Each structure stands twice: as C-alpha cells, then as structure tokens.
Amino acid sequence: MNLSEIKDFLIGEFFVTGDPTIYAAQVMIALTTIGIIFTLTYLKKWKWLWREWLTTVDHKKIGIMYIIVAMLMLFRGGADALMIRTQLALPNMDFLEAQTYNEVFTTHGTIMLLFMAMPFLIGLINVAMPLQIGARDVAFPYLNALSFWLFFSGAMLFNLSFIIGGSPDAGWVNYPPLAGGNLSPGPEINYYLIGLQIAGIGTLTTGINFIATILKMRAPGMTLMRMPIFTWSSLITSIIILFAFPVLTIALALLTIDRLFGSHFFTVIGEGLPEMYVNLFWLWGHPEVYILILPAFGIFSEVISTFARKRLFGYKAMVYSMIIISLLSFVVWVHHFFTMGSEPAANSFFSISTMAIAIPTGVKIFNWLLTLYKGKIKFTTAHLWALGFMPNFVIGGATGVMLASAPADYQYHNSYFLISHFHYVLISGTVFSIFAGLHYWWPKMFGHKLNERLGKWAFWLFVVGFNVTFVPMYIVGLMGMTRRVYTYEEGLGWTTLNFIETLGAYAMGIAFAIIVYNIYYSARYGERDKTGDPWDGRTLEWSIPSPAPEYNFAHVPKVKGLDAFWIMKKENKTKKKEKEPYKPIHMPDDSGQPFMMSLFFFISGFGFVWEWMWMGILGLVGVGVIMILRTFDKDEGYHISSREIKRRERAAREDRIDE
Amino acid sequence: MSKANESTIQKNIPLEYANEEGRVKIIGFWLFLAAEIVLFASLFAVYLVYLDRTADGPTAEEIFEIKGVVIQTFLLLISSFTSGLATHELRRRNTKGVVVWMIITLLLGVSFLGMEINEFITYVSEGVNISTSAFWSAFFVLVGTHGVHVTFGIIWISLILVQIAREGINTVTSRKLFIGGLYWHFLDVMWIFIFTAVYLIGMVL
Numbered sequence: 001m002n003l004s005e006i007k008d009f010l011i012g013e014f015f016v017t018g019d020p021t022i023y024a025a026q027v028m029i030a031l032t033t034i035g036i037i038f039t040l041t042y043l044k045k046w047k048w049l050w051r052e053w054l055t056t057v058d059h060k061k062i063g064i065m066y067i068i069v070a071m072l073m074l075f076r077g078g079a080d081a082l083m084i085r086t087q088l089a090l091p092n093m094d095f096l097e098a099q100t101y102n103e104v105f106t107t108h109g110t111i112m113l114l115f116m117a118m119p120f121l122i123g124l125i126n127v128a129m130p131l132q133i134g135a136r137d138v139a140f141p142y143l144n145a146l147s148f149w150l151f152f153s154g155a156m157l158f159n160l161s162f163i164i165g166g167s168p169d170a171g172w173v174n175y176p177p178l179a180g181g182n183l184s185p186g187p188e189i190n191y192y193l194i195g196l197q198i199a200g201i202g203t204l205t206t207g208i209n210f211i212a213t214i215l216k217m218r219a220p221g222m223t224l225m226r227m228p229i230f231t232w233s234s235l236i237t238s239i240i241i242l243f244a245f246p247v248l249t250i251a252l253a254l255l256t257i258d259r260l261f262g263s264h265f266f267t268v269i270g271e272g273l274p275e276m277y278v279n280l281f282w283l284w285g286h287p288e289v290y291i292l293i294l295p296a297f298g299i300f301s302e303v304i305s306t307f308a309r310k311r312l313f314g315y316k317a318m319v320y321s322m323i324i325i326s327l328l329s330f331v332v333w334v335h336h337f338f339t340m341g342s343e344p345a346a347n348s349f350f351s352i353s354t355m356a357i358a359i360p361t362g363v364k365i366f367n368w369l370l371t372l373y374k375g376k377i378k379f380t381t382a383h384l385w386a387l388g389f390m391p392n393f394v395i396g397g398a399t400g401v402m403l404a405s406a407p408a409d410y411q412y413h414n415s416y417f418l419i420s421h422f423h424y425v426l427i428s429g430t431v432f433s434i435f436a437g438l439h440y441w442w443p444k445m446f447g448h449k450l451n452e453r454l455g456k457w458a459f460w461l462f463v464v465g466f467n468v469t470f471v472p473m474y475i476v477g478l479m480g481m482t483r484r485v486y487t488y489e490e491g492l493g494w495t496t497l498n499f500i501e502t503l504g505a506y507a508m509g510i511a512f513a514i515i516v517y518n519i520y521y522s523a524r525y526g527e528r529d530k531t532g533d534p535w536d537g538r539t540l541e542w543s544i545p546s547p548a549p550e551y552n553f554a555h556v557p558k559v560k561g562l563d564a565f566w567i568m569k570k571e572n573k574t575k576k577k578e579k580e581p582y583k584p585i586h587m588p589d590d591s592g593q594p595f596m597m598s599l600f601f602f603i604s605g606f607g608f609v610w611e612w613m614w615m616g617i618l619g620l621v622g623v624g625v626i627m628i629l630r631t632f633d634k635d636e637g638y639h640i641s642s643r644e645i646k647r648r649e650r651a652a653r654e655d656r657i658d659e
Numbered sequence: 660m661s662k663a664n665e666s667t668i669q670k671n672i673p674l675e676y677a678n679e680e681g682r683v684k685i686i687g688f689w690l691f692l693a694a695e696i697v698l699f700a701s702l703f704a705v706y707l708v709y710l711d712r713t714a715d716g717p718t719a720e721e722i723f724e725i726k727g728v729v730i731q732t733f734l735l736l737i738s739s740f741t742s743g744l745a746t747h748e749l750r751r752r753n754t755k756g757v758v759v760w761m762i763i764t765l766l767l768g769v770s771f772l773g774m775e776i777n778e779f780i781t782y783v784s785e786g787v788n789i790s791t792s793a794f795w796s797a798f799f800v801l802v803g804t805h806g807v808h809v810t811f812g813i814i815w816i817s818l819i820l821v822q823i824a825r826e827g828i829n830t831v832t833s834r835k836l837f838i839g840g841l842y843w844h845f846l847d848v849m850w851i852f853i854f855t856a857v858y859l860i861g862m863v864l
C-alpha cells in the first residue's frame with residue numbers, strides 16, 4: 001500500500017464520511033475523549049480510576065458500572081428514537097436518508113435491547129441480589145468483573161461502527177440474506193455479529209455466576225421459598241440465560257463464518273437455509289424478552305410490597321408463575337414468523353402456547369393488585385413507576401394476545417401495530433422497572449435518595465409522553481403503516497397521528513433529561529440515608545448501612561422467614577445484632593485481568609470486523625495469555641480485620657445516632 | 660481462599676469437595692457444561708437438518724472414511740478411562756499416579772487430534788471444504804468445534820498438571836484437576852454423539 005492508497009482507504013472506507021451529523025459526532029467524540037483524558041490527568045485520577053473501578057471485583061461497584069454504561073446507551077438509543085420520530089413526523093421528510101434511516105432503527109433496536117435494557121437489569125441484580133440473600137459476594141467475583149468488561153467491550157465495538165466503518169443496517173434481527181456477505185459486504189454487519197458475540201459471552205457467564213450465587217451463597221435459614229421475589233426472578237432469568245444464550249452464540253457464529261469464510265449455512269447457493277437463522281435467532285430471541293421482563297416483575301413485586309407495607313400477596317403463585325413462564329418461553333418462538341409459511345399445525349401450536357403465557361402473567365397482575373388492596377400505600381417515585389406499569393402493561397399484553405393469533409397476524413405482521421405492542425410491553429415493563437429500581441435502590445448504592453419531586457415530574461411526563469406516542473401507533477398500524485419505512489406519502493390519513501407520536505417521543509426525551517438532572521441534583525443536595533433503611537424495607541439489603549460496605553454484612557444474618565428484615569425489626573433483633581463481636585472477613589483480591597482480557601477481546605473483535613485476520617488472532621492470543629496467567633493465579637484474597645470492621649460499622653452507626 | 664479454608668476441611672469427603680469454594684466452583688462448572696450442551700445441541704440440530712443439503716457437491720458417503728474415525732473413537736474412549744484412573748489416584752492422594760495417568764490421557768487426546776486434522780486434510784484434498792455446500796459447512800463446523808474444545812482441554816489440563824507437579828495435591832489443585840476431568844469426560848460424551856449423528860448416520864443415509 002502506498003500513501004495515497006492508505007489515504008483513500010481511511011477516507012473512503014475506514015472513517016464514516018458524508019453526513020454532517022456524523023462529522024459533528026466524530027468531533028464530539030474526539031473532544032469528549034480528550035476532555036476525559038485531560039480531566040483525569042489534571043485531577044490525577046488515573047490511579048483512582050484503575051484501583052477503585054477498573055480492577056474492582058466488588059459486585060456493587062460492578063453493578064454501578066453496568067448501570068452507568070446502560071444509562072449512556074439509553075441516551076444513545078433514545079437519540080436514535082428521536083431521529084426516527086423526527087423523520088416520520090411529517091410525510092416526505094428528508095431529515096434522514098433512507099440508508100441512514102435503516103442504520104438508525106437497527107442501532108436503536110439493538111442498543112435498546114442488548115446494551116441498555118438487559119445490562120441495566122443485570123446491573124440492578126448485581127447490586128441488590130447478593131444483599132437480598134445475605135451474601136458477602138457473588139459466587140465468582142473475578143468472573144463477574146470479566147462479564148462486565150466483556151459487555152463493555154462488545155457495546156463499545158458495536159458503537160464504534162457509527163464513526164468507523166459504518167453502522168449495521170439490517171434490523172436488530174439481522175436476517176440473512178440481507179445481512180449476508182452478498183448483499184452486505186464490508187464491516188457494518190460484522191460489527192453487529194462480533195459486538196453481540198462478545199457481549200453475549202459476558203451475559204452467559206453472568207447467568208452462571210448468578211445461579212451459583214443464589215444456589216450456594218444464601219445466608220443460613222434462607223430456604224428457596226424464603227427468598228425475596230426479586231432474587232427468585234434473578235434465578236429464573238439466569239436459568240433462561242443459560243439455556244438461551246448458547247443458541248445466540250451459534251446463530252451469530254454461523255452467520256459470521258458464512259460472511260468471513262464463505263460457508264453456506266444461510267445462503268441459498270450451497271443449499272443453506274436462511275430460515276434456519278430465523279429459527280435459531282428467535283429460539284434465543286423470545287426467551288430474551290423474558291430475560292428482560294422477569295427481573296422487571298421482580299422489581300415491581302419488591303417495590304409494591306414495600307410501599308403497600310404488606311407482604312407480597314400470593315408469593316408462591318408468583319414463583320410458580322415465573323417458572324411456568326420460563327418454560328413456555330422456549331416453545332413460542334415461531335410466533336415471530338407465522339407468515340414465513342410453516343405448516344398450519346405448527347402455527348396453531350405456537351399460537352396456543354403463546355396465548356398460554358397470558359395466564360401466569362395474569363396471575364401476577366392479580367397478585368400485585370391484591371397486595372395493594374387494603375395496603376397503607378405510599379406514593380413514592382419508585383412506587384409510581386410500579387403502579388404506572390400495570391395498566392400500560394395490560395394494554396401491551398392484550399395486543400400481544402391479538403398478535404398471537406396466527407391468522408390475524410397476517411394482518412398485523414411487521415406493521416406499526418406490532419411496533420406499538422412491543423414498546424408497550426418493553427417500555428412499561430422493562431423501562432419502568434429500571435426507573436423504579438433505580439429510585440428504590442439508589443440510597444443503597446450511593447447513600448442518598450433521589451429527589452422525589454423531580455422524580456415525580458419525570459414520571460408523569462414520561463407516562464403521558466409514552467401513551468401519546470404509542471396509542472396513535474396502534475391506530476396507524478391498523479391503517480396499514482408498515483415498520484421500517486423511512487417515509488410515507490401525504491393523503492393516507494397518517495400525518496396527524498404520526499405528528500402526535502413525535503410530540504410524545506420528545507416528551508419522553510425531556511423526561512429522561514429530568515431523570516439525568518435529578519441524578520446530578522441529588523448527588524449535591526439529596527437527602528442522606530443515615531439509617532440504611534430509608535423506605536422501611538422488608539428484605540435484608542435494608543438491614544445494612546447505606547451505601548453498603550464492601551463486605552456487605554458485618555454479621556451473617558440468620559433468616560427466619562420471608563421478608564427476613566421485617567421479621568427482625570418486629571422481633572427487635574436489629575440492635576442486639578450490632579453488639580455481637582466481629583470476626584475477620586475474607587475478601588477476594590482486585591484484579592486488572594478482566595479488564596485486560598476484554599481489551600484483547602476488543603482488539604480481536606475489531607480485527608475480525610475488518611477481516612484483518614492477523615489482528616483478530618493477535619487479540620485472541622492476548623486473551624489466551626491472560627487465561628494462562630489466571631490459571632497460575634493463587635487468588636488467595638485478604639482479610640478485613642475485626643477491628644477494621646468494628647471501626648467502619650461504628651462510623652456508619654454514629655451517623656444514625658446523629659440523626 | 661485456599662489457606663483460610665484448609666483448616667476446616669472435612670474428613671471422609673473428596674478433597675475437591677472439602678471446602679465451600681471447591682463446592683461452589685464445581686457447581687459453576689456443571690452450569691457451564693449445561694451451556695456447552697445447548698451449544699452443541701444447536702450445532703447438531705443444524706447438521707441434521709442439512710444432512711442431504713449437499714448442493715451438487717459430494718455426499719458424506721463418498722467422502723467419509725469410517726476406519727480412522729473408529730480408531731479416533733477408541734482413543735478418546737480410552738482417554739476417558741485413563742482420566743478416570745487419574746481421578747482415582749487423586750482420591751488416594753498419589754501425585755505420581757495422577758500425573759502419569761493424566762499424561763497418558765493427554766497423549767491419547769493429542770493422537771485423537773492428530774488423526775482429526777489428518778482426516779480434515781484428506782477430505783479437503785478430495786475436494787470438499789467448508790464452502791462446498793451447506794452440508795459440508797455444517798460438518799466442518801460441528802466436528803471442528805469439538806476439535807477446538809479438545810485442543811483447549813489439552814492445553815488447560817497440561818497447565819493444571821504443572822501445578823500439581825509443583826504443589827502436590829491440595830484442595831485447590833485437586834479441584835482443578837477434578838474439573839478438568841469432568842470437562843474431558845464431557846468431550847468424550849459429545850464425541851459419542853458426533854460419532855453417531857455424523858458418521859454412522861452419514862454412512863447410512
């Protein structure tokens with residue numbers, strides 16, 4: 001290669017060019033990066049960053065990092081959503097070109113589901129679940145850090161496509177032949193395949209970690225049927241992850257091999273079957289939506305029973321319905337492609353199995369309502385999100401049952417009716433739960449509350465904006481507007497509805513901005529949580545100081561029933577416990593290896609994206625070297641002395657006495 | 660955690676299960692194996708669907724050489740047995756026995772791998788490769804994935820052996836070797852499936 005060839009490559013292929021917004025983004029990203037590097041250097045914070053965050057194996061800090069990255073992704077996915085809605089606000093708009101539009105809805109969907117919703121929930125599980133079961137840590141702290149960093153490098157790789165090489169444009173489902181090598185050569189689709197692959201490995205290891213944690217690390221006395229319901233939902237979610245994610249691994253890998261090495265898994269030449277990809281994808285993809293909704297159900301259950309000040313109604317029914325949902329989730333995948341022309345018998349089977357899911361879900365809704373019934377209800381922000389969830393989710397669920405009817409689906413398929421349905425369940429289910437959980441556990445993470453007034457403003461604006469956006473979408477869908485069209489003609493009767501949708505979308509955007517502002521505001525002025533139990537909670541995480549100390553529990557709690565902390569408070573055991581002598585606590589060592597290993601994964605991924613095999617293999621060698629180093633690691637950890645624990649617990653308690 | 664827990668070892672229990680850390684890690688590994696089973700199951704499903712999708716290229720019957728594969732199968736089966744013997748020696752805390760049996764296991768594994776590579780080279784020279792047809796794509800990826808797993812297993816278990824040779828048998832090394840052994844048996848079981856689903860069915864159909 002001579003110099004001018006290199007230049008052509010950089011301008012022609014490597015850096016994305018042409019669109020002024022992208023130039024602006026490139027400049028912004030460069031400036032932000034320089035800004036961050038400068039600030040860290042100026043404030044001499046590099047060491048702090050490395051010691052406290054990049055090398056940490058503390059599940060609470062890892063949870064917080066998940067949440068930070070997920071918030072950033074919510075910003076990115078939300079910006080994409082606003083771009084989509086701006087383009088569709090009026091007929092014949094030319095805000096985005098057709099190609100850019102394809103890229104934007106693809107990144108919007110992918111980022112929202114895989115890099116925002118799921119990691120956000122995993123972050124909350126990381127923060128709360130070990131505390132709820134009275135554990136000092138997760139089963140595999142080092143692996144936990146690795147999981148996070150894999151998610152992070154996958155997410156960064158995927159996002160890089162925006163400025164280097166070009167964004168994927170084949171939809172979040174990435175079906176061949178559109179996503180195959182013939183129709184989409186070049187790096188774009190590779191970003192999708194490899195970014196998701198790396199992040200997916202991280203998710204799988206998280207699932208394994210959580211299952212082992214819940215099965216083996218519970219405090220004495222905590223039988224399975226005494227576990228908080230959020231912990232139950234984490235367990236079932238993790239089991240779904242364990243059985244679903246390997247299928248995604250295969251689907252992505254086979255398509256990657258098709259593209260990079262010319263195999264014929266999904267190409268019709270060579271007798272491959274594109275519909276094989278579709279099947280594999282949804283065999284993972286449908287369970288994935290339960291990975292997104294079950295933890296959300298868990299959060300709502302905790303929040304509702306805390307703020308109704310009652311024990312969760314029908315605890316056992318809740319557990320069993322989650323188990324049934326998880327089983328059913330693996331036998332409904334064909335409802336995503338009734339129109340692909342399977343046999344009628346197959347379509348009927350999947351139609352009925354899909355509708356069956358409504359039954360256990362309905363059971364849960366009734367249990368929440370009965371928990372509220374005659375409760376002493378407190379309308380905190382967290383609780384508002386949980387209460388707002390129910391009516392909206394029912395709308396989403398009811399339209400879901402409509403879609404589950406195979407013959408009717410020929411009408412709804414790939415229309416805005418479908419788009420509205422899944423946003424109703426995903427936003428009112430997952431996004432509301434994320435915000436509920438964020439407000440609920442914030443004090444445990446940071447030691448202060450989020451501001452309630454700002455929180456409520458954001459809530460109301462968001463809920464209204466949400467319905468203003470998606471109710472018209474149902475209608476315009478029934479009128480025939482199909483998904484993934486970048487513009488439409490005048491005179492179809494869609495204009496007003498679309499315009500209203502766009503207004504609603506902007507309202508949600510403002511609501512998100514208020515939430516972000518609230519985080520900043522509350523960090524400065526938020527009410528400090530001196531008791532460790534700001535909501536008069538029921539589960540064990542509220543029995544320890546806020547923010548939770550790194551060893552979690554100075555004394556391992558003894559559990560006597562469901563709502564363990566509530567029982568302790570009733571029996572007045574909390575004070576007595578503090579007088580018992582402390583024992584040294586064993587802690588795992590921090591490690592820079594997970595970060596480094598993920599960095600090599602990133603390098604390798606970047607190499608394969610560009611089909612530079614040497615770089616891909618080099619990265620993998622780096623990964624291998626670190627794995628070898630790890631095998632020889634003694635990983636003995638260290639002890640926190642009983643004196644140190646005493647000092648810290650006193651300091652936390654002194655605060656309580658000041659009150 | 661090893662040192663801290665060495666004192667709390669319970670008697671009459673295999674060393675690898677003696678402390679909490681060992682038990683948790685072994686559970687974790689079983690869960691990992693469950694994921695591996697799903698992974699292979701997906702590949703098997705793809706392979707079986709693609710059985711007769713050979714486009715106009717050669718079929719399995721024309722290319723497969725069953726004799727080598729039978730030998731490979733025996734090599735792997737025996738290696739599973741010798742790795743079992745290594746675990747037995749582990750229980751008796753006989754470091755030398757462990758190392759000897761495990762080295763034999765690994766040698767058998769290496770020969771298996773050598774034969775597999777050889778098999779692939781032969782097939783390619785006879786004119787089939789990953790881009791011949793959907794069937795051959797599925798074949799090479801399924802069997803290749805197993806081969807990559809075996810390679811990984813050999814490297815990993817060798818590293819564990821180095822540790823056993825250095826430190827002898829304690830809660831940590833015994834746990835690692837036990838897990839390595841589980842992995843090895845798992846690869847053997849997967850091979851039995853491959854032998855049946857790929858080679859036997861391939862020869863018959």
Ligand code: HEM
Binds near residue numbers: 084173423484485
């Ligand atoms: C501010 C809120 C949101 C708005 C206004 C919005 C808007 C849209 C619109 C208009 C589409 C259709 C694009 C098209 O078919 O051309 C779309 C697609 C999609 N959205 Fe959203 N969305 C929002 C939030 C979310 C959230 C929170 C999630 C997931 C948790 C999500 C997941 C998806 C997915 C998976 C697609 C399908 C993308 C594809 O077809 O490949 N969205 N969104």
Ligand SMILES: [Cu+2]
Binds near residue numbers: 285332335336
């Ligand atoms: Cu589905």
